[in-house]
């Protein structure tokens with residue numbers, strides 16, 4: 263077999279296939295296998311999201327109507343779960359990714375490179391990596407813009423970004439132009455993306471307590487060498 267060149271290439275090819283399967287499949291699997299998948303309750307319980315409370319102040323009537331419990335972890339969990347379902351249903355993932363790769367200076371553009379634990383939760387089922395970037399990556403979108411900006415943007419993207427090809431989502435709003443339940447949910451979800459990172463601004467000194475000892479952070483801390 264080793265007398266011919268093709269024999270050597272065949273063995274080398276199989277060898278490298280086995281090596282890449284080991285290095286990129288089995289080794290990461292053994293490292294990450296013990297990670298528990300987090301539930302919505304755990305994610306919401308990691309700490310109150312500043313922007314969720316801000317929505318309650320900004321749109322008190324609509325908030326009260328759709329989240330009668332007020333600014334609680336239960337309401338937050340409900341909004342997050344619904345927001346993620348809308349993100350899937352509206353196919354936002356056709357145009358947006360949720361993964362910062364360690365190449366092409368992506369971390370300079372969007373923020374810290376993604377790590378495995380971020381995807382080990384129920385809001386990443388199905389995993390929303392996405393494949394195309396017609397619009398920017400969104401996994402670090404939280405707190406980058408104000409709620410007001412997002413409201414104006416979802417209502418009509420071209421009002422804020424004249425060259426945008428993003429569709430307008432009028433059905434996130436009621437007849438008077440205020441966000442309805444879907445609107446409040448997708449806003450909460452978008453603002454939540456990246457909120458588990460240390461870099462996320464927590465508006466120290468005002469508003470709700472930052473999620474210092476949240477479940478998500480514990481997972482992240484566990485990932486540090």
Ligand code: HEC
Pocket residue numbers: 348349352353354355356357358396397398400403406407419420423425426427428429431448452
């Ligand atoms: C046809 C492709 C397309 C679809 C579908 C789409 N977007 Fe976009 N999105 C874009 C483009 C292009 C931009 C950049 C221009 C702009 O800001 O409008 C953008 C920008 C954004 C931004 C602002 C990012 C920033 O900080 O500048 C957010 C947030 C966003 N999209 C969320 C969503 C959500 C949520 C959905 C689904 C409900 C969605 N998009 C659907 C193309 C799309």
